[in-house]
Amino acid sequence: MTxxxxxxxxxxxxxxxGQLLAHVDCNARGLGRLVRWALDGIQRxxxxxxxxxxxxxxxxxxxxxxxxxxxxVDSANEFAEEFxxxxxxxxxxxxxxxNGRLVKAGSLIKxxxxxxxxxxLDLDISGAFTFEQWPSVMVDQLLxxxxxxxxxRDDLSLGWIxxxxxxxxxxxxDIQNGVGGSPTSLLxxxxxxxxxxxxxxxxxxxxxxxxNWR
Numbered sequence: 001m002t003x004x005x006x007x008x009x010x011x012x013x014x015x016x017x018g019q020l021l022a023h024v025d026c027n028a029r030g031l032g033r034l035v036r037w038a039l040d041g042i043q044r045x046x047x048x049x050x051x052x053x054x055x056x057x058x059x060x061x062x063x064x065x066x067x068x069x070x071x072x073v074d075s076a077n078e079f080a081e082e083f084x085x086x087x088x089x090x091x092x093x094x095x096x097x098x099n100g101r102l103v104k105a106g107s108l109i110k111x112x113x114x115x116x117x118x119x120x121l122d123l124d125i126s127g128a129f130t131f132e133q134w135p136s137v138m139v140d141q142l143l144x145x146x147x148x149x150x151x152x153r154d155d156l157s158l159g160w161i162x163x164x165x166x167x168x169x170x171x172x173x174d175i176q177n178g179v180g181g182s183p184t185s186l187l188x189x190x191x192x193x194x195x196x197x198x199x200x201x202x203x204x205x206x207x208x209x210x211x212n213w214r
Contacts, residue, residue, distance in 0.1 A: 001125060003065050011122040011193075020119055021068050022060035026053060027115050028075035031108050034095040035082045038105035046098045053098075083109055113138050121193055131188035143187045144169065146213055150190065157208040161186050164200075177204035 001017065010020040030046040030053075037044045047053040060071065091106035103111070117134050147169035150156045159175040162168040163183050179186065181199040188194035189210065196207045 001065065001123070005125070006065050006068065009124075011124045016061060017123050018061035018063070018068065019057055020122055021072060022057045022063075024115060024119050025060060025068075025071045025075045026056055028072075028079045028112065030098065031112055032075070032079045032082055034097075034108055035079065035086065035105065037095050038086060038090045038093040039082070041093075046096070079112060110138075110141055114142060118191065118193070131193055132184055134184055134187070136184075139183045139187050143183050143190075146187065146190050147171065149213065153211075155211045159203070161190070162202070178202040179204075179207065 006018045006021075007016050009015070010017045012020060015023075026047075033044040034046055036042075060068070063071070086105060091104065093105045094102045095105050095108070096102055097111075113135065117138055120129050121131055121134075123129070143163075144167075147161055150158075151169070151171050154172070156171055157175060158171045158177065158179060159173070160168050160170050160178040162178055162180040163186065164180055166183075168178070179189070179196070179199050180202055181189075181196075185194065185196070185198050189196040189199060189207075191213055192210060199207065201207065
């Protein structure tokens with residue numbers, strides 16, 4: 001990625017690639033605070049405030065490419081090193097995400113993987129990374145969660161999704177249509193990272209619009 005590309009738009013509305021990289025860096029540092037909460041039992045906020053988080057992203061997005069990448073490596077290593085210190089008991093401790101949702105500290109590594117893999121795609125560097133390169137462990141963990149979340153809502157006009165040759169995940173029992181495909185293709189479509197052109201329509205002539213997941 002060149003210096004010029006850093007300041008060009010990412011796939012996220014109104015965010016440059018520089019802002020996206022700054023967000024990924026801030027995410028590692030925020031999750032690191034939650035790891036420290038689990039380590040010492042002292043409650044910490046993932047971010048001091050929404051305003052501070054947004055300000056940090058804006059400031060960091062104006063850094064040079066070299067400084068951005070150095071910050072990403074530093075925060076990623078720090079998070080990984082601290083997470084590795086968690087004992088079995090500490091992995092089971094609950095911490096609160098930015099939106100207040102409680103999760104086990106052991107799941108923070110999964111959330112970090114999702115953040116990095118999804119936003120890697122959002123950088124939108126031609127030929128550099130595609131959703132087909134998402135780690136299978138992430139896809140296998142996240143697809144059931146996303147399907148379950150949509151099933152608990154009523155804003156996706158779809159009866160089910162079905163993994164080719166595998167599991168069917170119900171979405172809306174009142175709708176008699178579905179979508180089939182590989183786990184990765186289904187996840188990318190549900191997350192708004194794919195048009196779904198490689199998916200199979202079952203009982204319908206076109207794919208429904210997918211609302212934002214979270």
